[in-house]
Amino acid sequence: xxxxxxxxxxxxxxxxxxxxxxxxxxxxxxxxxxxxxxxxxxxxxxxxxxxxxxxxxxxxxxxxxxxxxxxxxxxxxxxxxxxxxxxxxxxxxxxxxxxxxxxxxxxxxxxxxxxxxxxxxxxxxxxxxxxxxxxxxxxxxxxxxxxxxxxxxxxxxxxxxxxxxxxxxxxxxxxxxxxxxxxxxxxxxxxxxxxxxxxxxxxx
Numbered sequence: 001x002x003x004x005x006x007x008x009x010x011x012x013x014x015x016x017x018x019x020x021x022x023x024x025x026x027x028x029x030x031x032x033x034x035x036x037x038x039x040x041x042x043x044x045x046x047x048x049x050x051x052x053x054x055x056x057x058x059x060x061x062x063x064x065x066x067x068x069x070x071x072x073x074x075x076x077x078x079x080x081x082x083x084x085x086x087x088x089x090x091x092x093x094x095x096x097x098x099x100x101x102x103x104x105x106x107x108x109x110x111x112x113x114x115x116x117x118x119x120x121x122x123x124x125x126x127x128x129x130x131x132x133x134x135x136x137x138x139x140x141x142x143x144x145x146x147x148x149x150x151x152x153x154x155x156x157x158x159x160x161x162x163x164x165x166x167x168x169x170x171x172x173x174x175x176x177x178x179x180x181x182x183x184x185x186x187x188x189x190x191x192x193x194x195x196x197x198x199x200x201x202x203x204x
Contacts, residue, residue: 001192003029003090004183005112006097007160008176009105010120011150012075013132015166019120020097022173027180030095033085036062039077052082070100070107075145079104095180102153105160116183118176119160123167125150 010016024032036052038059047053054062059078063071071080081098089096098108098115109115122128128150132143157163162179166172187194 001093001189003093004095004180004189005086005090005108005115006030006095006180006183007105007108007115007117008097008099008120009102009117009160010166011122011128011153012146013128013135013150014120014122015131015169015172016099016120018169019164019166019173019176020099022169023097023176023180026173027177029093030097030180031089033081033089033096033098035079035081035099036068036071037077037079039079069111070104072101072103072107074101074103075142075149081108095184102156106156109159116162116179117160118162118164118179119157120172121154121157121163121165123165127167 008016008020020032024030034048034050034052036054036059038054038056039051041047041051041053045051045053056078059071059080062068062080062082067082067084068080069083069086071078079101081100081104086096086098100108105117109117122131125147129147132138132146138146164172164175164179183189
């Protein structure tokens, strides 16, 4: 059975990264798509685990060679998803999570309409603002840009298969686990196993 690509999107500070970490720690047979970015590495981040941190020239070369499933300029930095990682995981039967912005989600869904998309929505703009301020990873200018972009990004929620309101982490993580579990149980994803079971009934 081919693995499922899960697209997880939220405004910056919406909590998608925290929820994804919870999923990776508590669910089996699911991996994380590590994106490439020209953004500078933040304290505590690890190259190859959080992102592949590359120079603008390196990123441009990858894009020119067609190595990206999608790429976009987000808050002044480029982010891209390597096709080979997604293909390798799904063809081996493993599910994979793609953490991505709204722009990138649209591009991926256009190329892979079978992907399952989930929008993580903060409970309010004020909560989002407080979360961004408290993490202290952006300059004042970057913070204002992310908040401005969030007002546009949340309007795209209708284009996603599922919406999870991230008011409380434990509940939101459980909801995301439920989405993944339900998608794995779709009959079209279990055709081979189902047909094998049905054939064992020896119809007369």
